[in-house]
Structures are given as C-alpha cells and as structure tokens.
Amino acid sequence: MTRVLLSIDEDESRAKSQAETVLDLLETDDLSVDLLHVFEENPEGATAQQMGSIRRAKEILEEAGVDVTVQGEGGDPAQQIVAHADDIDADAICISGRKRSPTGKVVFGSVTQDVILNTERSVLVCSPNEEM
Secondary structure (H helix, E strand, O other): OEEEEEEOOOOHHHHHHHHHHHHHHOOHHHEEEEEEEEEOOOOOOOOHHHOHHHHHHHHHHHHOOOEEEEEEEEOOHHHHHHHHHHHHOOOEEEEEOOOOOHHHHHHHOOHHHHHHHOOOOEEEEEOOOOOO
C-alpha cells in the first residue's frame, strides 16, 4: 500500500489541487492518504475536521475510494509535517506551494522549502488550480 501525507492549509483551491494531483498520479486501489493540518495558533480550539479545505480534500479522495485519515497538529508547520510523515512512515509528502517573491521567502520563510530540505522522503509540490 502506498501511503501519502497531504499537508493541507486553509485554502480550498490548494487542497482540491493536492487531492486531484495525488489521484492523477497514483493507483487508488492501493492508496492511503493522511490529511494533516498544522495549527500555528488555535485559540478557538478548532479541529482539522472542521476546516473546509480538509473536508473538500477528504470528499474528493473518498469519492475515488481512497482510505483517508485526518489529523491536526500544533506547532511549526514544516517540523510537524516532517515529523508526522516519519511517524506514519509515509511514502511521500504532498504539499501545495504558494507564489511568493524571493524576498518574501527570505522574510517570511517557506514551509515548502523547509519540508523539502528536512526530509529524506519524496515531496510532491502542487500548484493551486485557478478554479474551485
């Protein structure tokens, strides 16, 4: 069985793109997907299951017959993504990049870049679809 970790943020377009990309590239009859959202701050105590982006990705994957689990973590996104992938022994990590200038990446950092540099696992970087 192929196990993929999808790191999902709050953007439904990016979540949809990630789910569809994984379905396009991998055989669904031998696929398990873990959806992960990392809360940097969560004063309201929200859960990952309450997020529209998680629900949308889960819906797309389950309609294709994929086994899906949902998990929420708190902390530094890049560190939590890599740690969670290690914990579940994921075959690959799928993350959606954001369009940022090189200066923006230096000032604000890049979760995508940090994940790529800090894991031995394959990382698939998706671009968001323009349509919902």
